[in-house]
Amino acid sequence: MFKTLLASLGIGSARIDLVLDRDEVVMGEKVTGQLYVYGGNVEQAIEGLSVDLRLKSRHVKTGQEMEETVCTIEVTDEEFTLRPGVEMKFPFSFVCPYTLPISSINTKYYFMSNLEIDNGVDAKDRDFIRIKPVGPIKWFLEGMSELGLELKAEGLSGDEDEYLQMFQFQPADWLKGQTDEIIFWYDTVKSKKELRGFFELKGQSSAKGDYLSLDLEQLATRESAAETIRTHLQRHLKGLQV
Incomplete structure (x- = not known):
């Protein structure tokens, strides 16, 4: 019971880790990897698994930092039960559009992996990726x-x-x-x-x-x-x- 309470607060809860095959991608190419999910101290119900491609930059006209989600990649929308200490692996792939700004001095990209946990604190993981120009x-x-x-x-x-x-x-x-x-x-x-x-x-x-x-x-x-x-x-x- 005490472990369940701690897990609901994010202590000893499930973890997530996106491991990319490379940390850069050319426009139009595919970046691949594996998304690992690790069970915590108690059994937890998982409601979904997704990865956001996030952009960080500086707005030229206002001078303010900007950060937004470019797109969301659904890894699985199926609900499943994650048992204590169990490791699960999901394939990940993403084709980089030609229409994005390229990585540069201020413009950066990262994947934010999201593990949606029922009645708990969602687990997240951040992995930077460099988008290189083409054409x-x-x-x-x-x-x-x-x-x-x-x-x-x-x-x-x-x-x-x-x-x-x-x-x-x-x-x-x-x-x-x-x-x-x-x-x-x-x-x-x-x-x-x-x-x-x-x-x-x-x-x-x-x-x-x-x-x-x-x-x-x-x-x-x-x-x-x-x-x-x-x-x-x-x-x-x-x-x-x-």
Whole structure:
């Protein structure tokens, strides 16, 4: 009876542990693993088992931290009884969408595993996962790196229906004296087959911006991406007051 009371308070209760096969995933790929459930000191009724993909970032416009559930993966919705000391294992898999912002300076992801316990404190487990870019955004970022532009800040605007991800770059040697910073926004939902976004070049007393749409041919390699970006920036630097 005393053990049952403690378990209802979360002491000596069931535990959960998600073990991923890897801690990073490329957009469009599947991440897999095993979800372990360990019985506590008493028998407990389990009402469900699920895993939330959670996003943490910083909102660019407000400067506040943001944290929200991107999606929920149901591992099992069947009720079962977990006996003391028993170990159970459930397969876990998740296909990463192409529409999510990528992991970066402020944007992070983790899986929150949830074990729903009847008349008890639900057990939880947190495991971080890195989401890596593919396609247009991958080659765009590599092209910026090829040009020597250093990523200094990053954040999000919008919500899960349509995120906008912002990258702030510090000028490279060839841009010193021409611009103080380069800001790029892109639409994560609409940038699977082409990169759609907005460039802003900032000086001390002026700024210039322009919409940008680059296709897969322009972003086919690191080198072609760098040349496309260089041409675009040089075209818009004229008249900028630094």
